[in-house]
Amino acid sequence: MSFNTFGKIFRFTTWGESHGPAIGCIIDGCPPNITISEKDIQKDMDKRRPGQSKFTTQRKESDKVIILSGVFQGKTTGTPISIIIYNTDKRSRDYESIKEKFRPGHADYTYFKKYGIRDFRGGGRQSARETACRVAAGAVAKTVLKNILGKKFNVIGAVTQLGLMSCDKSNWNDKEINKNPFFCPDKKSVKLWEKYLLAVRKSGSSCGAIIELRASGVPAGLGAPIYSKLDTDIAASLMSINAVKGVNIGAGMNSAFLTGEENSDEIRKSSGKVKFKSNNAGGILGGISSGQNILASFAVKPTSSILNTRETINKKGKNTKISVKGRHDPCVGIRAVPIGEAMLSCVLLDHLLMHRAQCG
Amino acid sequence: MSFNTFGKIFRFTTWGESHGPAIGCIIDGCPPNITISEKDIQKDMDKRRPGQSKFTTQRKESDKVIILSGVFQGKTTGTPISIIIYNTDKRSRDYESIKEKFRPGHADYTYFKKYGIRDFRGGGRQSARETACRVAAGAVAKTVLKNILGKKFNVIGAVTQLGLMSCDKSNWNDKEINKNPFFCPDKKSVKLWEKYLLAVRKSGSSCGAIIELRASGVPAGLGAPIYSKLDTDIAASLMSINAVKGVNIGAGMNSAFLTGEENSDEIRKSSGKVKFKSNNAGGILGGISSGQNILASFAVKPTSSILNTRETINKKGKNTKISVKGRHDPCVGIRAVPIGEAMLSCVLLDHLLMHRAQCG
C-alpha cells in the first residue's frame, strides 16, 4: 500500500496541496555518505519551475528547496531526507467562482465522488504542483546514481511532439534541449513551435505533447521479474504523472507493426563488448536491463483548464457551463520533461539497490 | 517489494517454470464467503490454453487448475487460495541445441547477466507460461467483483490490430470475439487475418498485436492518488505481461494530438444520471474512476522465437547464429487477451478493496 509513496527501497513520500502553506517530500532508504546540497537539487527544480517563459503558467514560484533532515555536514546519513517547498504565489480567489463546479478533464468530480470532500483551491492535492516534490526526489536519486555508476550515467528527456507539431528527430541534439522553452531537441523546430503554441493559447485552447526519455550508462541486470520488472515500474512511474495517458518502452505501441526479425534486436560481440544492432526493446528484456540505453516515452494530454467554455455539472448535480480563467500552462507536457527524468532516475536507483540486495 | 507478487490487498504470488513439474499461484486477501469452484476458473484458463488452433503454439497443456487451500465447502474462507497447474507436455530436449545461446528478443541474456544462472528449458521463469497463473487469479477476482458489483460488471478484451492488419472497430461486436481464433471483434476481418497470419508463420517470422480492454459497471471513486492511481496500476499490470511494450489509457498516446476541448470530456446530468459526452480519459480522472467504462489498450511485440536465422552470442561471449525451432505462437498477442482481462480484473478488485478500506 503506498497511496503517496513511490519506490521500494529508495522511497519517497509526497504531501501538500496547490494552495496550502507548503508542499514537500520525505526520501527514505537513501544510501549514506553521499555528498548532496540544496543547490544540487535546486538546479533540477529550476527546470520545472513555472513562470519562466510565456509558454508556461505565470504563477511565480521560486520553488526553493529546504532540507530539514537526513543530511549532516553535507552528507546523507541514511536516515529520512525531509524536503520542504513553501507555496508563495497562491491566488485562491481565482477558484472562488468555480468552487461548486467540476472542471471537465480535471479530477474535481472523481475526488469528490471518492472522498466526499475536496479542496477546490487549484485542485488541492490533484494539482500538478505535487510534481515539484518528485523533481526534488529525482535530483537526489540522480546524485546517488552518479556516485555509484560514475559519470557515464545520465538521464535526458525532450519534447518530440507538441500537439500537432512533430520535430525532426534526426536533428536530435542533446545540447539544444535546455536552450529553448520547449525542451525541443531539434533547433529547427523551435520557431514553428513558438508560433504554434502562441496560436493555441490565443485561441483559448491547449495542446498535448509526447516526451522521450533516455538513460545511458545503466548496467545490465537491473529489474526484478515478474512483478517488479524494470519496464513495469517505469510505466507505473510515468503513468502516475498528472495528465499522462500513454507510455511506451522502446518501440512501444509500434511494436505491433514490427516483424519478428526487426523486433529481436540482434546481439554482437565486438572489441570485447556486447553490442545490440538495434534497440526496439528500449534496453529492457524480460523486465531486466540489457546494458543498452533505456528508452521510454509518454504522452501528456492537453491542459484541462481552458478559457473556452465547456459543459459540466456542479456539486448539486445541475447542468452548467465553465470557462477556466487564471494562470495555466497552454501545454503542461513541456514541464513534464524534468518530471519524467526524475521518475526514471528514481526507478533506476530503486532497482539498483534492489539488485544489490538480492544479487550482491 | 514484490518480485513475484502482484496487488496490494487482493494479492497473488506466482511460481514455477515453463518446464518444471508445475506452476501455480497463491491468492491472498480474497474476501470470504464467495462461492467459487475449479470449474469457474477453468473456463478462463481454457481461453488462454495453447494448442487450440493452428494459430497458437502446438504445445498441448490441459492447464487443469487444482485448488489446494482457501476454499472450504465451496466457499472462500478468507485464507490463501493455493492453485496448482501441472506441466504435462514438456519437451525440454527442444532446448538442448540452444542452451548455450542467447535468443535475441528473449530475456536469456538479461537473466544470465542478473542471476549468473538461468534455466534454459523454454526460458524457465521468463516464459509466458507464468501467465496461466494470472488467468487463474483473474478468474477469482472476476468472480468476487461480480459478487460485489452485480452482473452489470464486466471485463472484455479483443485484438484490434494483428501485425499490419487492423480491423474495422465500427463493426465491434462483443459476441463475435470468442467465436474466432483471434479474439477479433470484427467478423469481417477474420478471414483476412487467417490468411495473413498463416503467411507470417510460413515465412518463418512472427507479428505483434494490439489488444483493447473495456471494463463496464465500475463505480466512480476507485483509485488511490498519487502513487496508487487506478491508471498507474493498470499500466503496471499490463506492462508486466510478457512482450508488452506500450500501454494506453483512453486516448492514450493519441492524447498528444487532441485539442483542449476534445480532451476535456464534457459532463451532463440527464435522467438523474451523470453522463460524459466522450471518453478520452478512458474512465479515469486524476487516477480515480469516473463511473464511465474503463478503457485500456496495450501492444505486444512479435514472438521472439522465430525460425529465420538471427545473429547472437553464446554464454562464452562468442558470436554465433540462431534459429529457434520447436513449438511457438506466430503471434503471442492473441493469447494476451485473457491475460489482459485477468490483470485488469485483479487491479479493479484490489482498488475496490482499497477504497472500502479508506473510505468505508
Added chain:
Amino acid sequence: MSFNTFGKIFRFTTWGESHGPAIGCIIDGCPPNITISEKDIQKDMDKRRPGQSKFTTQRKESDKVIILSGVFQGKTTGTPISIIIYNTDKRSRDYESIKEKFRPGHADYTYFKKYGIRDFRGGGRQSARETACRVAAGAVAKTVLKNILGKKFNVIGAVTQLGLMSCDKSNWNDKEINKNPFFCPDKKSVKLWEKYLLAVRKSGSSCGAIIELRASGVPAGLGAPIYSKLDTDIAASLMSINAVKGVNIGAGMNSAFLTGEENSDEIRKSSGKVKFKSNNAGGILGGISSGQNILASFAVKPTSSILNTRETINKKGKNTKISVKGRHDPCVGIRAVPIGEAMLSCVLLDHLLMHRAQCG
C-alpha cells in the same frame, strides 16, 4: 520495506533529528471527512512533552504541532496529513565533548557501524525525540477510531513498575493516572515513587519501567492472520519504541506458568452478550481480536545517558571512559506511556481499515 514508515493502510512516516531544525510526520491513508484540529493533537503531545516535572528531562520543548496539509476547512480530505514540530531548545554544544565517543547502551556505535556516519548531536535520528511524531499520528488515529467506533472505544496506559518499585494493581484507578508525574494508576504508590526516583537521579544512575496498555471497545474480528496478526503488529509497534526490550500480550511471558485450564479463557453467553471468564489471551486469539479488552505491556530499559562513569571506546577504536552530562530523563519509561497509547491506537485503526477492506 518501510524503514521510517509504520502501518499498512493507515501509515505514518516520520523524519527529523533531535537537534535538526524540526521533526515531523506524514500520515497517509487517513479516512476522509473526519473533523480534526491541531488542538486535538496537541492534547496528546502535551502528555509526552519533556520538562513538565523534575522527573523528566529539563529540555524545554513546546512540541507545538502545525498541520501543513491534508486537512481542509477542519476536515481530513483523505490526502496526506503533514505535521511539523520545530525543535526550539537545542543545545548541541552539550554533545561536543562526547562526539568522538560511543555512549554505551545507546546506538552510537551501531549507527556508526551501519552507516559509516552519524549525527552526534543528541543521537540525531536515534533520539527518542522521534517519538513525538508517533504521538501526533496516534492522536489522529484515536480521533478516527472514536469517530468510527463511538465513545466506548478508549486506549489507556499506565506505569505499573518503576525500577524496583511496583504498584498495587488492585488499586488501579484510571482517573488517577494523569494526576501524577509517573502515570501511576495507584494513588498510594506515588509518594514512594517520588522518593525512589529522586534517589536514583541523585545517585547519577537511572531506572527502567513497565507500562501496561488497555484498549476497550474494540470489536471482534480485527487482525489478519498469519503474518499481520493483531498481536504481531502490536508487538512490533511497541518493540520499535526506543529502549523497549520486552513485550507481553495478556498473560505474556507468564503464560508459560499457567495450566491449560487457566489459559483457555472460558466463554459464556449471558444477557445476549458473549463474555469471557478471564482474559489471559489479552483479547486476541489466533491473531484476531475477540471483543475483550486488548491488554499489552512492555518493558523500557533504564536511560542509557547517566552521570556515572562507564567504560567505552571512541571512533578510533581506543579505550576510554564516558560520563554523560546534559539533560536526561532519569526514567525514560515514564514518557513512554503516551507513546505506547499512540502506537496501539495506530495499530488498531490500521487493522480496522484492513478488516473492512477484506471483509466489508
Added chain:
Amino acid sequence: MSFNTFGKIFRFTTWGESHGPAIGCIIDGCPPNITISEKDIQKDMDKRRPGQSKFTTQRKESDKVIILSGVFQGKTTGTPISIIIYNTDKRSRDYESIKEKFRPGHADYTYFKKYGIRDFRGGGRQSARETACRVAAGAVAKTVLKNILGKKFNVIGAVTQLGLMSCDKSNWNDKEINKNPFFCPDKKSVKLWEKYLLAVRKSGSSCGAIIELRASGVPAGLGAPIYSKLDTDIAASLMSINAVKGVNIGAGMNSAFLTGEENSDEIRKSSGKVKFKSNNAGGILGGISSGQNILASFAVKPTSSILNTRETINKKGKNTKISVKGRHDPCVGIRAVPIGEAMLSCVLLDHLLMHRAQCG
C-alpha cells in the same frame, strides 16, 4: 500488506490448512546460485515433525518437502522457490463432534467472527501445522546465511522453562539440546521434565514453555531504524508463531529492574576486537546489531486443546461444554524451538539483504 507473507526482501508466503490436501510456501527474493537440496531442508523439518516422542502429538506426518520450482541443477535461480508438503495423516472425523463449538483458547471464535466461515477440521488455517512451512523457509535462509557469513554463523534454540519446571542455565550445553525430547540444554533437568510432562498429560491438562534463541556470527550493522529495527522484526516474527504471548530481547522484561549502569553494556577494545562486557541489549542497540550474539526469548502458552472439560458457547450462541479429544501436544512450546530458529534465521537474512541494498 502481507496477510500470509513474511519478510521484506527475502519473503515467504505460506498456504494450506491442517486437514487440506497439502500445505506449502513460496520463497521469494532468495539470492541466486546457492546450492540447496530437499535433503538440507528435510533435516530441519524433522526437528519439528510430530509423533517423534510420547511428549508430542501422535499425528504421524513425514513432512516430506518437495521443491517444485526455483532450483535448477541443484542451485537457486533467484526465482520463487515453491515447496509443497502433503498432509498424509488427517483424521477430520476427530473434529465432527466439536464442529459447532468454539474451543476456548483457540481461534475458533475469532475466525468465525472475522470471516463468517471457518474450516473446523483441526482449526483449518489457524492450526500450528502452518509452522512446518516456516521451518522450510528457515532452512533455506540458514543455508544462504552460512553461504554468505561463513560457518561462524549459527542459530540455536532451547526450552529453558517447561511449565513450572525451570532448568539450570549454568549447565547449558549446546550439544545436549538435540539429545532429549524437550530441546532442554541442561542434561540434569531432563529426567525431572519427563516425569513432570507425563503427569501434566495424564491429568488431562497441558503446560506452557519459554524458549531461548541465540544467533552467533551476526555482523554489526544489520537492522533498519526506525520501523524495521532488527528487534522489531524479531519480535514480530516470534509473536506471529501460534500460542506465543511474550517476547524478550536480551534482558527483556527484566530490563525494568536493571540499574542504568548494568543496562549500558560497557565496550572495550582488546586484541584488536570490540568486546562488550555484558549483553543485556541482546546484541541490538537502536534496532541495529552490535556484533554481539543476538539473544531473544519467547513464551508459549499451554496447549488449548485439553481433555478436561471447559465451558464455552456454540455457533448458535448457546452455552455448552467441551472436552477436546484427539491427538495433541501436552506442551506445544517444545516444537516451537525449530520454528523460533527458523523465524530468527529469516529475519537475519532479510536484514542482511536490506543492509546491502542501502549500504552496499
